[in-house]
Amino acid sequence: MRVFAALADWGTTSFRLWLVDRGGAILGERRSGEGMTTAAGEPGGFAGVLERHLAALGAPADLPVVACGMVGARQGWAETPYVETPADTATLAAGAVAVPGIARRVFILPGVCQRQARFFDVMRGEETQILGLDTGRARALVCMPGTHSKWVVVADGQLTGFATFITGDLFAAIAGHTILKHSIAADQLDFDKDAFVSAVRAGFERPAEITNRLFAVRATGLLDPAAEPDPAATLSGLLIGLELAGVESRFGHLEGRAVGLVAAGKLAARYALAFRTLAIGAIEADGEAAVRRGLLAAASTILKRP
Amino acid sequence: MRVFAALADWGTTSFRLWLVDRGGAILGERRSGEGMTTAAGEPGGFAGVLERHLAALGAPADLPVVACGMVGARQGWAETPYVETPADTATLAAGAVAVPGIARRVFILPGVCQRQARFFDVMRGEETQILGLDTGRARALVCMPGTHSKWVVVADGQLTGFATFITGDLFAAIAGHTILKHSIAADQLDFDKDAFVSAVRAGFERPAEITNRLFAVRATGLLDPAAEPDPAATLSGLLIGLELAGVESRFGHLEGRAVGLVAAGKLAARYALAFRTLAIGAIEADGEAAVRRGLLAAASTILKRP
Structure with missing residues (x-):
């Protein structure tokens, strides 16, 4: 199986990395506590953290990386502006930002913001996970509990609305x-x-x-x-x-x-x-499988670009 | 005008003392930040704080003191068990505790607890203030906003129920x-x-x-x-x-x-x-006038005892 890309779920306090083939089969995996909060202070910053984990997996120097989560926040590695609801994986791919000033191709997926519903709201990372769930064509309601619980409405691969509860x-x-x-x-x-x-x-x-x-x-x-x-x-x-x-x-x-x-x-x-x-x-x-699928779908679109 | 008693409103973070005559006219007044939290650590503890303020007002050595508030809490000067709703100033007077082991007669009024309504609840200090309000015979609802807002129902001088909102x-x-x-x-x-x-x-x-x-x-x-x-x-x-x-x-x-x-x-x-x-x-x-009236009513009952 040939390695296609590295996928990273890079949140506030955690870092997860997978090497996958084109079909999403896992060829290598790393996880650590080097989230956004600590990565900036590590040797070499975000790039240093990423390269150390890629090297540990023996990833080729030209392997592209697609990441989601707080790594794209203002306080993260490279700010990736929010895209608006409704959003699907193509929207995420279109809004991805290539990290400037480094040799490797690293793309960070945008978070999603909502301005149309009763309350303004934002998410970063959960959108990729949600869009990796197999919820079918009907309107589904999904709960992702946590520090800031997200409740998300998704229909036919489109994230149409959401609400965060702290x-x-x-x-x-x-x-x-x-x-x-x-x-x-x-x-x-x-x-x-x-x-x-x-x-x-x-x-x-x-x-x-x-x-x-x-x-x-x-x-x-x-x-x-x-x-x-x-x-x-x-x-x-x-x-x-x-x-x-x-x-x-x-x-x-x-x-x-x-x-x-x-x-x-x-x-x-x-x-x-x-x-x-x-x-x-x-x-x-399974949240981990979901975020991998969401990342892979976006990566497949991004890496098809000429 | 002859001094009848010293009245103290002694809360978590504040101390207020008045010398009053039998009718409640103010003959002397002191206020400080020596509430329950700091008084225990002052020279002479609670007694030291009280005596310094009484001395500053030239109060006689045998002047009795009636106090309300967190000074009667477990972490206060002398624990004064809660009385239950419904309560009036006579109930407070009956539940007062004389501070043991000191020369001066110091009485601490109890707080009020509630076990009958939907939620258990407690107050210390607000009951004396509420019962010093002139709310008449009809059922009145009173709001005392703060760190822990108290909403109290009082009718014809009886505190019948309450709820605390944090x-x-x-x-x-x-x-x-x-x-x-x-x-x-x-x-x-x-x-x-x-x-x-x-x-x-x-x-x-x-x-x-x-x-x-x-x-x-x-x-x-x-x-x-x-x-x-x-x-x-x-x-x-x-x-x-x-x-x-x-x-x-x-x-x-x-x-x-x-x-x-x-x-x-x-x-x-x-x-x-x-x-x-x-x-x-x-x-x-006026909350200050109210707590003085509540303290005076309880003091009049307590000090009439043989």
Whole structure:
């Protein structure tokens, strides 16, 4: 099998690299924590990080690289302006920026921005993953939970709209920097499913009461600690329930609907449990395979250029 | 006029002391930043702080002191267990704790807790202020905005229920410790009223979308900075609007209702503007006079004891 390109998913805190053939078969793979935040400070900067990993895989000197993610942000390697919704992999390929001033051909895919819906929104990296999912021709709703959860509408290979919810970011800020820091132990080992499920319901059913309900976590801990056995699970459930209420407000009724869920590990388990709690169907998808497919589709278009 | 007692409003970060006669006329007054957080570390601890201020006013050695606020918390001077709702000034007087091991008679009034309503809740200090308001016999709703905004129902001198919203706490955590920290300038001088008013409406009308709307503050700043002229005002408006949506969910329809507003300075102006935006009537009250009246009422009961 002949190596066709290197594909990189280069986010804020992580770096993943694959050598692939024209059909997408993996010929080599590297992963590290050298995300946008640290790569700029490494020897040789972004180029140094990339070349070291390519050398480790024995990649040819003229192998082109196609990357997506925060590496294309203003604070990244080479700013790649957002393209607008609706977008497909051809749009991403057309908006790719070739990194200037280096010998190797490195293309960074653009993020996607939205100016037409109720709220302005942006993403960088998730668009490539979403467009690598096989969601078919019908309108699909996909959830990518995280620090900034993305909910994306995709239909027939077109990303048509999305909304970002800062659920994970808010969890960390509340757990670490509000009155709730006195309630949430950093070393909580067990995860109380009942507390989480009940909080998901509360956050979903009464979103308006969230800032009152947050104080109740603290007050219950003072008055009747047994009634609040796992404040971290409660906080997580409340914020995920709130997110789901927001998604319903933005994208319509969720109960009984089948929603794509692109996540791994603890986060995947937590969202799957939240979905079950609210009778939302989950179609779990492999995010890594998806981003590779999205990168490959864009690479095939870009590298066909004369 | 003969001095009857010293009254102290002793919170987390502030200390206020008044010498009063039996009718509540002020014979001397002191204020400082020696709240619960710092008083414990001062020479002589809480007693040292109190005696220095009493000495500065020439208070007699046998003058009794009645205090309220966080000084009665577990981390305070002498823990004073919460009394339960419903509570009036007689309940506060009955629950007062005499500080042990000192020559002077110092009584700390209890906070109030709530176990009967939808959420457990607690307050320390606000109960004394609320019960010092002249709200008449009818059921009144009173707003005390702040780090932890208290909304209190009082009827005929009885505090019957309340709810805490961590609005100010959340503002600081979001502005300082989430993606929004890149949008919010610490030295913003002008306050954009239009941005605030529009955000109050958005937070109130679509509370479920709050975590999405928060990301939009950042995304709008990236895509069209002119459309988000004052991110701090927007964040403040969103969270106050969200609080008001929660209050409506807990205590019923707000439009056209007259609500007591106990606040000062910038916070009072901001809540008054939010009230006007949503056609809520504001009856502004003097919080300092109220806490003195509440303390005096409790002191009159306590000091009548044989």
